Amino acid sequence: MVNIMKNEYDFSQGERGKFYHPNAEFNxxxxxxxxxSEFIKKLATVKQTDMSSMVNSLLKSNKELIESLQYTS
Known part of the structure; x- marks a missing residue:
């Protein structure tokens, strides 16, 4: 295996924080x-939406159901 790392790198022309975005959100x-996946894809097609929106919608409704059951016990 060939070592492709240099012994030293020159960062003197580098710009600190060039790619830093304080409000960036990570998905x-x-x-x-x-x-x-296939079930969600078919359901999203029927509902004319994307898979991400469909998954979020299903999770929100489950979250609401779970919360309502927790507080009624």
């Missing part, structure tokens, strides 16, 4: 099982 990758 976590969510990996769906194939059957769930």
């Amino acid at each position: 976590l990758p969510i990996y769906l099982e194939p059957d769930i």
